[in-house]
Amino acid sequence: MQALVLTKASEDFELTETQLTVPSVGDGQVLIKVDYAALNPVDSKLAKVGHSVWQYPHIPALDGVGTVVDSYSPHCPLIGKQVLWHSDLSKAGALAEYVAIEAHAVSLLPEGVEPLQAAALPCAGMTAILALCKLQVEAGETILIEAGAGAVGQFAIQLAKTKGLTVLATASKANHKLVSCLGADHVFDYRDKHLVDKIKQALAYQPLDAVLDSVGGEATARDIELLRFNGRIACLTELPEIDAGLLFERSPAIHAVSLGGAWLANDLCAQQKLSMMGDHLLELLASKQLHVPEIHAIDFDAEKVTNAMHKQLAGGLVGKQIVKITP
Structure with a gap:
């Protein structure tokens, strides 16, 4: 699969494009074909300093929207459905064609909600x-x-x-x-x-x-x-x-306030609450009771995404930068 990766964390970090093996599905996980990855300040801050358990090359981006294509259970009702998630910062992120995510932490997109809009929600x-x-x-x-x-x-x-x-x-x-x-x-x-x-x-x-x-x-x-x-x-x-x-x-x-703590503390209840918060945000978006920030579309390109991530650190950005992964 195509992926954008960090080969190291540094102040002047840059992403490179590479081909990686599609991740295997672990116990309790779903495999998602990524449609959109959203960039957040935390992604850029982590790219500067890294994380103690990261293995390089590392795929950034904690937020995404995509379609479930495989599961730990062949009877999983999520297969074929579009979902959003905020993932474990210690694991591979959404700047790749596929990602494996814990099934209990995803939120199902309601009918009528645009995936691009939904991608702006999680973090x-x-x-x-x-x-x-x-x-x-x-x-x-x-x-x-x-x-x-x-x-x-x-x-x-x-x-x-x-x-x-x-x-x-x-x-x-x-x-x-x-x-x-x-x-x-x-x-x-x-x-x-x-x-x-x-x-x-x-x-x-x-x-x-x-x-x-x-x-x-x-x-x-x-x-x-x-x-x-x-x-x-x-x-x-x-x-x-x-x-x-x-x-x-x-x-x-x-x-x-820390979303990442739900994963780092290995708190299953807190991880399930991420899904519940995602459900609530999607319901508000579907009923037009919530508006997402202005969306800035970013191509799935190493140089363009690198520049976008550095822009997050510069401050003053109004809106959400969203990378379209699936052509």
Whole structure:
């Protein structure tokens, strides 16, 4: 089969095209003919540093959509059906014509859902769901969603509004219209020197109930300062060092959000929840209650996909980069 692979992880990583053997189907797995692979920032970050159990050449891309062509069981009802998945980061990914995935972690595409649209869902959409679940948000509460124009932010804004939240979001000025159209009640320029004051004004000087922090760094401490006592913050990036006095004053519930942990912790229940989250996102997409970010089509070409992955790291990308695998 044709595949795009990393021969090593490095800051200046590049993919090469190669021919590999079609993967065998292990116990509990399905073999999928890949239609689309979605690129996420985590794919590019891993390409820089690798993973301790990777064997090279390694196939990247955790998200995909494709058709099940074989299974560990000849009676598997998934055979012939289109599915999406978010895969184990320690194993081969979706930038290949075929991939073997655990059957309990895939989600069946409903009739009428375009596979290209579905490919934009897994990593960003599941991350948004998981973050909001950890935050235990309720109708009537306020939430600040950092990087509202990012893929996670776009999904989180829409999901938060369905829960009856008042949504505040940060984004560059160029993306304020987009973020507002997604449902954000207040949008702020993340570069604004008076950002904190403007957020406080929008809240009538009341503290926030929750924050979805996909930025990290100095923004994390700033966001904790905006929280009420015992407020909640979900962090998608590495936690910075936070002043002990601020933690004592706010006593926040700090939640780390990691989809990959479901696989790395070998937690079968958490892996099944990935499938359930995928099902929920697909239902919302099918009923037109959820819109995916703008899709940027990428050819199944080593140089073009390499450039696209480096673009993920540069920041500022609005939309999802999707690679069409099957001609």
